[in-house]
Amino acid sequence: MGGLLARARSGDDAAFLELWRGLQPRLLRYLRVLGCDDPDDVASETWLQVVRDLHRFDGDEDEFRRWLFTVGRNRAIDAARARSRHRVSPVADGLDGFADGQTVEEQVLDGMSVRKAIALLAGLSQDQAEAVALRVIAGLDTPAVAAILGKSPGAVRVALHRGLRVLAADPQVRALADPRMLALGEVTE
């Protein structure tokens, strides 16, 4: 991605698009775990900020990812403040959120499975969900997650550990270990 970054910084729209296509899905998933009312809107705000300041960014791939998710998190916080609402996770309430609220394309393709997985994460406590999401979805290491969350690496490790234990005990996650299970993550073609 380093080459892509350099090309995008020089104004190469093809490089930017490739960069965007690689990271946008993960950004959206992270924002959904945060409980954004409109993750697409927040992601758009995030990329707008990134595009405006891209010419001033001088880091590598990992730093860019960390920067993107930092901006995304802050835009999500701004959006939540603007709406004067507390964190809500509509997909975390049972299975209703993805039983009826998803597009047919998502149902047929694997987006359906991603939504279920996000719902499982969103069911954790907020610090656990964020730590796991930044670790797994954003692909960041513990120090980077700690920097984004403003916590110590030790506190992040504790949140990760507890979050993983809760997830591992979930019946749906346990069912995933069943080789007959197709519901999560199976690719149709």
Place this chain on the structure above:
Amino acid sequence: MSADRPREPGVPGPELPGDLFDDIVSGEPGLGKLFGVLASGPAPAELSGANDALAMFRAHAQPSLPPTTVVPGALAPEPRAPGPRAPGAHASSPHAPGLRALRTPRTPKDHSIFNARAPRRLAAVTVSLAAAAGLAVAAYTSTLPAPIQHAAYQVLRFAGVPDTRNGAAGALGASHRTGHQHGHGAPGTGAGSVPSQGASGQPGASPSASGGVPGAGQAGLSVAASSDRITSGGSDTFTGQLSGAGQVVAGVRLSLEQRVAGQRTWRVAGSGVTGTTGRATVTASGLTQNAWFRFAGQVTASGQSGVLSQQVAVIVVPPLSVRVAAGPGGRGDVLTASSPFASPGDVVVLEQWSGGRWHNVQAHSLNGSRQVSFMVRAPAKPQQYRAVLLGTVAHGTSVSATVTVRAR
């Protein structure tokens, strides 16, 4: 599993740095699969904003230009904002990594232009910039002759100048044009060629591109389903509309093609002839699996050219019922979920209503009789349950009616 997919450019893999995290995940196969899904490749809906993102990039990107580069005045990037403002604005500043100090170097050209000793050169450059500005504006609005427009595109495409020679082609690869989108690029994207969603909201990356109609301009063939979610074993009605050269086309036989999700082959599910409105309606019956549908037609007198519509997806939802019976010894109750159209091995989750929301309680797979039983303790007060059949490639998620377990 999607976790086994090759890594995509620019996408961090699902690898997890080695520490306790790894140990826990490796000891829990379910967690590994869950995280594989979370880190899997994009769903079409997740990339639907590509056009907007590209337009935003073109509008706001400030490329690092070499010092001697001259940018035509009308389309030159805006001056850099004064002061080092960290990416992410106020809230991002503390954690924004890798930021360079803001620099505003003056190029040799700058010095030569704004040199008080050369007023005549300044006037000449001003005239040149004004001419370039006019040229750029003309290019931006596609009012130049085609060869000149193409040349302008070569120079100014980063600023969104369209290319009349290549249409939507550019450095990003060709897109599929479908249905009613013939002859029109995606709105607001200049020379962008990102796969876009069609007017009916179907994924534009589908392989269905409408074929040309000799002598009649390009044809458009749309498809619409009366319902995108049906009960297993039910039927769905599809309407195709054929147009060419801006007018509807009557008297053409359209074939409704069906591809079951997870399979690659299309088969004909039925056909109909377009009427005076250009529409043909076909019903597909006995649907038991998720499937894609599209229309195909031969629209020339010679039959040499065909046209395909986009695809629409139809989700099939198996009915799911739950019954309650007293458990052995009267110490609890047995909830048995049954779904005749599901497959053995499909997972059913039992949910319990508590605290204003549904909680997952147990999960089991359907047996060979497509049933699964859950044992629950006798509650102190009436307790509500429901079952959820998780969606698979073959069918959508199904939720049963709520049942109540009485207190003992």
